[in-house]
Structures are given as C-alpha cells and as structure tokens.
Amino acid sequence: MxxxxxxxxxxxxxxxxxxxxxxxxxxxxxxxxxxxxxxxxxxxxxxxxxxxxxxxxxxxxxxxxxxxxxxxxxxxxxxxxxxxxxxxxxxxxxxxxxxxxxxxxxxxxxxxxxxxxxxxxxxxxxxxxxxxxxxxxxxxxxxxxxxxxxxxxxxxxxxxxxxxxxxxxxxxxxxxxxxxxxxxxxxxxxxxxxxxxxxxxxxxxxxxxNIKVDSEAPPCDEAVLAHYAQQIGKRRTWVAASTFEGEEKAAVMVHRALKAHTGILTIIVPRHPERCDELEKTMTEKGLVVARRSRNDPITDETDILLGDTMGEMGLFLRLTEIAFLGKSLTDKGGQNPLEPAMLGCAILSGPNVENFRETYQKMVKAGAARMVRDPEMLAKAVHFLSNNDIPRHKMMDAGTECLQEMRGxxxxxxxxxxxxxxxxxxxxxxxxxxxxx
Known part of the structure; x- marks a missing residue:
C-alpha cells in the first residue's frame, strides 16, 4: 500500500x-x-x-x-x-x-x-x-x-x-x-x-x-491462601493456568490419568472465566467433583478440580502448587508469559506453541526451568514425574529463580x-x- x-x-x-x-x-x-x-x-x-x-x-x-x-x-x-x-x-x-x-x-x-x-x-x-x-x-x-x-x-x-x-x-x-x-x-x-x-x-x-522481570510477584490475599492451604493439606497439586478451549479437556485427561495413583488436586484457571459454567457442567458430567473459587467452595478429600473462575487471583493459584502448566500453547497458539510462575517458584510446563514468548522460553528451557510437552499424554507424564520426584522438581524451581536473576535489568x-x-x-x-x- x-x-x-x-x-x-x-x-x-x-x-x-x-x-x-x-x-x-x-x-x-x-x-x-x-x-x-x-x-x-x-x-x-x-x-x-x-x-x-x-x-x-x-x-x-x-x-x-x-x-x-x-x-x-x-x-x-x-x-x-x-x-x-x-x-x-x-x-x-x-x-x-x-x-x-x-x-x-x-x-x-x-x-x-x-x-x-x-x-x-x-x-x-x-x-x-x-x-x-x-x-x-x-x-x-x-x-x-x-x-x-x-x-x-x-x-x-x-x-x-x-x-x-x-x-x-x-x-x-x-x-x-x-x-x-x-x-x-x-x-x-x-x-x-x-x-x-x-x-x-x-x-x-x-x-x-522484559520489565515484568523487575516487578513484584503477583499478590494474593494471605488469609485466603492459608484457608486453601489448610484444606488441601498434604495433597499433591498442579495448576493449568490461563487455559484456552481444549486445554481444560487436556487437564481433565491428565487428572483422570493421575488421580488413582496420586490423589492429586488439579487447579484449572481458564483465561476467560465466563466459560466456567459450561466447563463445570462438562466436568461434573464426567463424574468429577468441582469446587469453584467464586463460590468459596470448600476443598475436601473428594474434590477433583478447583476451578479458578475469578480475575486477578493468579498469584493465589500459583502459590497453591509447585507445578504450573501454561495454556494457549497446546490447542491454541502464542503461549503465556512464564515469568510470574517462575517468580513464585513453580516448575514450568508448556505446550510447543509459544511464539509470543519464544526467547523467554528458550532461556528458561536452556536453564532447566521449563519443559515443553507436545500433547496431553506427555503432559500427564511430566506432571506425574515432577509431583513424585522432589529433587528434579526443586531443581526446576531453583533454575527458574536463577534465570530470573540473570534476566533482570x-x-x-x-x-x-x-x-x-x-x-x-x-x-x-x-x-x-x-x-x-x-
């Protein structure tokens, strides 16, 4: 033109x-x-x-x-x-x-x-x-x-x-x-x-x-965090954060694959909370017990999914786990920024479609702070491995902290x-x- x-x-x-x-x-x-x-x-x-x-x-x-x-x-x-x-x-x-x-x-x-x-x-x-x-x-x-x-x-x-x-x-x-x-x-x-x-x-x-590296970690209400931490107790957890259509289905597949062996609690935080009514309906039809953050539903031993259907509380959900999968990377394209999970000490998993944050992921993968998974089966294996092996998980968490330090300025x-x-x-x-x- x-x-x-x-x-x-x-x-x-x-x-x-x-x-x-x-x-x-x-x-x-x-x-x-x-x-x-x-x-x-x-x-x-x-x-x-x-x-x-x-x-x-x-x-x-x-x-x-x-x-x-x-x-x-x-x-x-x-x-x-x-x-x-x-x-x-x-x-x-x-x-x-x-x-x-x-x-x-x-x-x-x-x-x-x-x-x-x-x-x-x-x-x-x-x-x-x-x-x-x-x-x-x-x-x-x-x-x-x-x-x-x-x-x-x-x-x-x-x-x-x-x-x-x-x-x-x-x-x-x-x-x-x-x-x-x-x-x-x-x-x-x-x-x-x-x-x-x-x-x-x-x-x-x-x-x-990225100036976000120099910013503070996302905040959360400490009283709410303590409340959920007490209810979760010693259960293993993982979070599927900022998910797009199709990735919640993948997270449910991972949960069902791991539930019998680990009793894991899956936290799903859709990128668009307005989709959560339909998501809850689909999950309950599959026999899963769903708690929703917006309703302050209690987490019991029978709870399968904590559905993070509120805005501005990612800091809370990431603090409830040490393993974070970031969405818009398996069934959609672009990826999500891994800096916030790294700030909060999470081992990071992502699908391969991270075009919007390619250089950041390259640095984190090279440092050992993040791993890429190509499909739900690979995601399930990664979550299972990390949740059952403290040393590799903590190495990823520490690598994320070190990588952030190198990226500051x-x-x-x-x-x-x-x-x-x-x-x-x-x-x-x-x-x-x-x-x-x-």
Whole structure:
C-alpha cells in the first residue's frame, strides 16, 4: 500500500470512528452488563475526566489489562520518584482494581478513552500530558495521530509484537510506516521484537528485556491462601493456568490419568472465566467433583478440580502448587508469559506453541526451568514425574529463580532510554513552587 493510500485509509478510520461515536454508549452498556465496564465511570471512556489534573509535568501511561499493569508498576514508581505526575489508563475493570491496590495513592487512574477523535481530543485537551507511554503492544491509530498533532512524544515500552501481528502489519506496510513512524522511541523486549518494529518503520528502537522481570510477584490475599492451604493439606497439586478451549479437556485427561495413583488436586484457571459454567457442567458430567473459587467452595478429600473462575487471583493459584502448566500453547497458539510462575517458584510446563514468548522460553528451557510437552499424554507424564520426584522438581524451581536473576535489568535499561524525555520533566517539576506540586 502506498503512503497516499495509507493516509486515505487512516483518514477513513478516523471518520468512521466519528460516525460510530453516537453508538458508543450502547456498546459500553452491553459491556457493562457483562461486567467489563464500570458503569459509575463510563464518562471516562468518552474522554471526560473524573478527577482534577494535578499541577506540574504529567506522563500518560496506558496499560491495557492486568498483565501490562503489573509489568509497568515499577516504571510508574520510578516516574513518581522523579517528581513526575503519572496518569495511568487501563481498559478493564480488573486492571483498575489492581492499580488501586498497588499504586492507588500515588498515581491518577482513568479508564482509557475510546479511540475516536471526539473522545481522545477531549481527553488530551484536559490532561495535557507531556509524554505518552504505551505498554507492550497497544496501538490505537486515532490516538497516535492526535498525539502527533499536538507534538506530544510517544514511546512504546516493554514492546513486543507477535509473529501474527507482525505479518498483519506487513500486509499494510504503508499504514504501519505512518503509525510506527510517529513513535519517538520503541523500547522492545527482545532482539526479534526490535527487528520487527524496525521493519515496520519505528526508529529509534532499543532493547531492554522484559520489565515484568523487575516487578513484584503477583499478590494474593494471605488469609485466603492459608484457608486453601489448610484444606488441601498434604495433597499433591498442579495448576493449568490461563487455559484456552481444549486445554481444560487436556487437564481433565491428565487428572483422570493421575488421580488413582496420586490423589492429586488439579487447579484449572481458564483465561476467560465466563466459560466456567459450561466447563463445570462438562466436568461434573464426567463424574468429577468441582469446587469453584467464586463460590468459596470448600476443598475436601473428594474434590477433583478447583476451578479458578475469578480475575486477578493468579498469584493465589500459583502459590497453591509447585507445578504450573501454561495454556494457549497446546490447542491454541502464542503461549503465556512464564515469568510470574517462575517468580513464585513453580516448575514450568508448556505446550510447543509459544511464539509470543519464544526467547523467554528458550532461556528458561536452556536453564532447566521449563519443559515443553507436545500433547496431553506427555503432559500427564511430566506432571506425574515432577509431583513424585522432589529433587528434579526443586531443581526446576531453583533454575527458574536463577534465570530470573540473570534476566533482570530491564527497568534500568528502559529508564536509560527514556531519560532524554523524562529528565527535562523532572527539572521542570523541581523548579515549580512547592505549593503548586501539592
């Protein structure tokens, strides 16, 4: 696609957004009915602010959901340490709750405005950010073009791009060059990500590693953890985490294969909890006893499956086991990030389809922290072996901890890349009258 046609396509996108804007209320109402929007704060999605803008330089940081929010928390704290005000936007209710718990008193949170011109213009006119930082792979064309019009530097941090997304962008190379060419800086996670962003027109591009490695382990309610640990007792456990369709069936197959020999408790945490009613029905029809976290069902000696059907509690489920299988890797493609299980001392198992985290898995497999399984039978054998052999399991757990230590430093590399943009803001903040900073 030529640059001329790409410009026409982007203009059409912006005007299509304007035309669809009157329907946005109905769209958000449907999402709110499903629990995906906060009804009391829906105006924020149209760019209306719900709190006062603080005085002084302000960095707008956008993290789409829980994973990105947790990853960027160390960066948010570093910006505040440098006396820069931080506005964090997210797109999900759960990520807003995580932000409130982890950094709520130190930053401003708003829901991200819709990527339509009226909403984003209203948002930027009020907040007047000095820099806009997006996390991982958040690309919104109308927002990017409006930021360019206002000469606000745009930086993509902890940036990654999957092979599928890269191929899609390449098919629209003219649009990609315009969009990625607006970035003042892209700080990518891996060499492969950096190469892909450069091919799409981004410049300059640096490599930091994954800042999630420098973040804290996912939290959990200690009282709830103690409650479940007491009920589970000495039973062996394993977790199938962030599973997609078909992988729960595989987890059930593993459980049925191991149950008679080990009395194991299987914890299944689907990536999309709304599927859990149907999953529970299927499992009970197979004669399995299912406990659901959302109902606070007790774990008894007869319980086969603990169904993790809540959002934002992966830290709890991973702390209940030492063996974690990560989904979207057997029956789907892309894989899930192994960093959080490694932080919590789990031996990691995954299917072979981990394109989105290939370099991370390569490092962990090489270090002995992770193993790849090709099918449910191989998964069952791996879970059985690890649950019955303490020394190999603990070696994997220790290797994960050591591998994380070697991978740390991404936050420092990210800050170094951002210094030309944030150092002037720190100077500006320090020159303000003290009263204006309150």
């Amino acid at each position: 030529s640059n001329g046609l790409a410009s026409v396509a982007l203009t059409a996108y912006r005007w299509a957004g304007v035309a669809a804007y009157p329907l946005a209320g109905a769209f958000l109402a449907i999402r709110a009915a499903k629990g995906k929007e906060d009804k009391s704060r829906k105006l924020e999605r149209f760019g209306y602010a719900s709190v006062e803008r603080p005085a002084g330089p302000l960095a707008w940081v956008h993290a789409a959901s829980v994973g990105e929010t947790l990853a960027v928390i160390p960066l948010l704290r570093e910006l505040r340490r440098r006396q820069i005000q931080v506005l964090l936007t997210t797109g999900t209710v759960t990520s807003a709750e995580v932000a409130a718990r982890r950094v709520g008193g130190d930053i401003i949170h708003q829901y991200v405005p819709l990527d339509v011109k009226p909403a984003i213009k209203r948002f930027l006119k009020y907040w007047k950010p000095d820099i806009a930082l997006s996390v991982e792979s958040e690309i919104w064309p109308a927002t990017i073009m409006e930021l360019r019009r206002r000469h606000i530097p745009q930086v993509l941090v902890n940036a990654r791009i999957s092979e599928r997304s890269f191929d899609s962008w390449r098919r629209h190379s003219g649009i990609a060059e315009i969009i990625f060419g607006q970035m003042a800086l892209v700080v990518s996670q891996t060499d492969i990500d950096a190469e892909r962003f450069r091919d799409l027109g981004a410049w300059p591009v640096s490599i930091s590693g 991404a936050l420092a590399a990210t800050i170094k890349g951002l210094e030309p943009y944030i150092n002037p803001l720190t100077v500006k903040a320090r020159l303000q009258p003290r009263a204006a900073q309150v």
